Amino acid sequence: MADTHYLAGRLARSSAPRAMAFALMAALAPHVAHAEEADGAAIIVTGHGLEQTPGTPAYSTVELDRTQITASASGRAEDVLSSVAGFQQFRRSDSRSSNPSAQGVTLRALGGNATSRALVLLDGVPMADPFFGYVPYPALVPETLSRIRVTRGGGSGPFGLGSLSGTIELESAGPDELGLISADALVDQRGETQVSGSVAPRLGGGFAVITGRWDRGEGFWTTPKDQRVAASVQARYESWSTGARIVAPLTSDIELQSRLLVFRDDRTLRFAGADSASEGEDASIRLVGRGDWQFDALGYVQVRNFSNVVISSSNFLKSLDQYKTPSSGLGGKFELRPPVGEGRSLRLGVDWRRASGTMKERAYFTSGPNVGKVREQHEAGGVNSDVGFYADGDVTVGPLVLTGGLRADRTRQAGGYYQVLDPAGTVTSRTDYATQSDWTVTWRGGALVHLGSIAALRAAAYTGLRQPTLNELYRPFTVFPVVTRANAALTAEKLRGFEAGIDLTPMEGVQITATAFDNRIRDAIANVTIGTNLRERQNVDRLRSRGIELGAHAATGPLRFDGSLTWTDAEVRNGAASPLTGMLPSQTPKFAASGTLGVVPAKGWEVAATLRHVGKQYEDDLQTDVLPAATTLDMVARVPLVAGASLTLRAENLFNEEIVTRNSGGTIDLGTPRTLWAGLHFTM
Template sequence: MARAQQAPASPIVVTGRGLPETPATPAYDTVEIERNLIASSASGRIEDVLSSVAGFTQFRRSDSRSSNPSAQGVTLRALGGNASSRALVLLDGVPVANPFFGYIPFSALSPERLATVRVTRGGGAGAFGSGAVSGTIELETGGPDTLGPVRGNLLVDQRGETQSSLTLAPRLGQGFAVASVAWDRGKGFWTTPADQRVPASARARYDSLSGALRAVAPLDSLTELQASVLLYDDDRQLRFAGAESSSSGQQASLRLVGRGDWAFDVLGYVQAQDFSNVVISSSSFRKVLDQVKTPSSGYGGKIELRPPVGSRHVLRLGADLRIAEGQLYEEPFSAATGARTAIRRAGGRNSDIGFYLEDDWTIGDLVLTAGARADRWRVADGFYREADAAGVVTIDDSFAERSGWEGNFRGGALWRASEAVALRAAAYTGFRQPTLNELYRPFVVFPVTTLANAELKNERLEGYEIGMELTPREGLSFSVTAFDNRLKDAIANVTLSPTLRQRQNVDAIHARGLEFGTSAQLGSIAFDGSLAWTDSEVEASGVSANLDGRRPAQVPKLMASGTLAWTPRAGWRVAGTLRHVGAQFEDDQETDVLPAATTLDGFVQVPIATGLSFILRGENLLDERIVTRNQSGSIDLGTPRTVWAGLRVGLR
């Protein structure tokens, strides 16, 4: 009897990614940064990579080598005004913002590990959408196909600072692993102008170390397990000797992805972070505040299911959970005597559980999408305690628990009118909880004190946009988006007197603008450009009425970036990036101006042997004066001209 012929086994394809993007993803204003742009950043920092998307801003213009970590909040579309992040930042699906402050630990996110970066400007209602009032930034770790089995960099600049990294991405059976370490250290540059330096002035010294380990393994032909660990430690000195700040963290996640008919994505994560900071008086040059520690933890996860509902529909059903808790311990000191004057503790717990659904419906050349999200939020265990130098309690405040439901929606349409023209439109709402920092922690940037506010309300977004994509020929594309976003109850640092501010909800921040993008590949020459023009203003009444009609602090009207690259042959790359950031105000009263700045960066890679290349990088080659802080004429400066040279190993 003849033996029955056995059906061939299904091939196992391991991607290390989550579920694929849905057909309606292009209905929103989405920009993808490819690997070649990520790997040729002039600074080797992720915030530099993200700056190629116009509209991306941090609270201050400084990069993560020369800024206080707590000022590293990110936002999009000119919806800023304080140091918290209004954009959701995900690393392989996991939110990475500090649970207490909401800042992004940029020094932990090495570009050398990444395959792609996707930036969506505008609110979202999908997974973890409760933090995406201005948009979402998704970072995706690479694997052997994009990184190669061995990749490393070793560079030094003219000040003797070093930047080094090593990434191993071996295939293990039918899966793979990625192990990576990055170490940046240096004496830093002078952030204080020469004519304002005093004997206590110091360079912006930095020392940051991060490591990551990721393993991906198939469980069967359609299911894979992804496990990730991220660790980092960062130490900096800012402006004055002894003004030390440090941040550290550990993060672990486990993800199960199924790509069968009933596709699913199950993710769980836990993170622990800490922050400390010493503030030095700019008059007596004594320590006036020691933020001894700010331990915080975050944990949560998501479950998403995509049931088979027909070839023309992609239905997403999901739930997610985010919990953030933490507290601070700090000690103020007398600027005159150096003696401790008080002991402060504050903290609390925020939680959010969300449920979402979204459906994409493809009708020929038209894709329609609609989604809804319901969130149960809670603010609990809030407290502020202060004792005198002897430990006698003088303030002991406990704040009432608050909770509620928020409902949000988004919808859009994408019409591919022809092979060369695509039209899109979208409308959305969203919300963001105040961070523990905004609720409970006062702070001082001498001589201005900013008070916390435990009664802050959630921020709520309403927005809509229309856009067009033109692709007149292969390798050439243009895009334009017009948007109108209104962030109600926006949290701002409101000036109450010349030396006193408080975090308060203003009526709204209203931002309207245009975003342009272009990409061209003409043989060995490529160009990628982005421009954002935004008219953003505060709507305010009551105690903050004097802000009405003003531009939010730290928000420029115009941002533009363009990168021209030449790759004459495999392994070679010569690129230049021109960026412009318009003038912006340091404060909500529009009194202290940060002038516009235009910078030119450069990158050169020349192969010198198999798997070995010479790298030459230049930051701010024209040595533009970049003012990052201006407080009544006392200013800080950003990165001066910096030239790096070194070697890159890349084996295939």
């Protein structure tokens, strides 16, 4: 009894996500350990959501299996996703050498700013930061994943408000993929380390999974040698994450899933003192029913924080300290799939999300008699919310599958403000912004025709919606010397698009896909140049992207090949008088390709090489600063040693290609140089 009271007291003092998740896990433990059918047979659960409906392939969909996910030379989620045609981060740099707030993700060249235009889900839960909209990549550990499904194009299903350019669904692995105990430890030639592990016991008819990962290093030089000064430093980083999942059967066709994720990520970029930190605690509860009346009920909570110090590139003194950006996200969904007869499916659902946050920062004197002292303080924040109702259905008639969906969203922006305070904390000016709310209806529809077992033709059309983030609405920022203003008058982005494609299976083990698309965003939010070293977030008239996506997979005997290619013609339209009209969206390449060749020469052996090319991009909206094309080669090898243990060798950017990730008037940042890893993997 004393132990119970002690645990209850600790939980009461914990943050909300941890308290909720640990309390639920404690309650689930007896069910997991003793869940058996009446006849004594164990109930086997999946830990996943409901299966996709027959109409899903009508939309351009790509799936990465565990073999592809674990073949990354860097062991990072953004590197894994780069093999998908159309996937794009705001910058080329990965999560070791970029500012976390720039880690937005989009698809189909529909980028141009650092906010995500694609919806990223982990076990059904949105992962984007509630304030900024970036994706916390260090918290998404590839070796803990079972499958990744990427659907390109606007969507009207659950959490469809965020899927303007598509949806990326990550599903966690269970005991079958992880084994009871799994561990990895690697070190590179610079002394950086990467350590991860998992424990995944089966408990009755369910299971539990506990995972952890820790990355640290002094990093590489992002600053070219001829631009380094005394204040220049390597891109130091340290990140860790830990997670726990329990999946328990309640009946023969209903399972309860609980997940907790805690992470922290610290980085130093370019100059000594230019430190950033992001941290979070996420918890979710999910109830999945697979009977005649299928259902998926989900609730989640996120607690996040971000801080960032800006160092002047002229005198290398601290100019801005964004010392705190606490934010929280709450949400949930309920989806029902009633039995509607053979050859039909129907999904009815409602989801809700609420994001709130506050930015707090101090601006410093960088010259004059008060150098180093606080000049003024800034605060900004607000609350965004959305409730959406959706219906999605399929009808199968012989080789033809028809699919369609409708979604209605009630969006609301409230409590927005920006205020300036003097060094003592007295408010000197404040602006409060009016509440905005609206109803928007979006839709999608498609058709899929199976031409025997060799080919399938598909076509789809859709619309989409994205609400501006709190960051875009209320927080100005500086990437010295460029200042970008916020804009509380921003309106939601609206997408309209269509596509057509073919999926070929000419022989066993070979799949080839081709998709042509045309997507347009009206009122696209962009960072628009309005003066020397001054930009503002504005809605531009239209962002159009059209292009071709190709994919290929072939597996025969010990050999396997996975490839992708995308060509896009993207441009901004903002009226005949605007200098933006006809320009590429910033950070957007026209051409990108990736190919991975893998071989398993003997049992336990694995060798894979990935060749990747990214075409020329532009840093800014006016196409004045070029990011040259880059081609890299990565390699991964695993060699068995003794039972359960193997040697792991990895090589990133083997030929040491120079990758320019930022070019601001000739001031350059570079991406990952040649990096060689060696370590051990153990599983049982």
